[in-house]
Amino acid sequence: MFFYLDRPLVEGARIEITMTFPPHMTLTDSVRMRFVARVVRVDSPLPASRIGVAAVIEKIEEYAFLQPGPTDSSSEGRTQ
Numbered sequence: 001m002f003f004y005l006d007r008p009l010v011e012g013a014r015i016e017i018t019m020t021f022p023p024h025m026t027l028t029d030s031v032r033m034r035f036v037a038r039v040v041r042v043d044s045p046l047p048a049s050r051i052g053v054a055a056v057i058e059k060i061e062e063y064a065f066l067q068p069g070p071t072d073s074s075s076e077g078r079t080q
Contacts, residue, residue, distance in 0.1 A: 004050040013039045015055060
């Protein structure tokens, strides 16, 4: 996956990403998912000071489907 940040990351860094998949992708309600990825490329800042980052999911076992509602740790269901 590729995304933009306002601060640099180091290639090889492990990062935690939370994404929301919309209903047209899930064919049901929106689904929030959290997983661990590894940074594989960092692009130089663009004129708008955004830094492009490419990352790959490292381990599919390290993810969580998040319940709707508050984002505290009591609302998540970890899957391994």
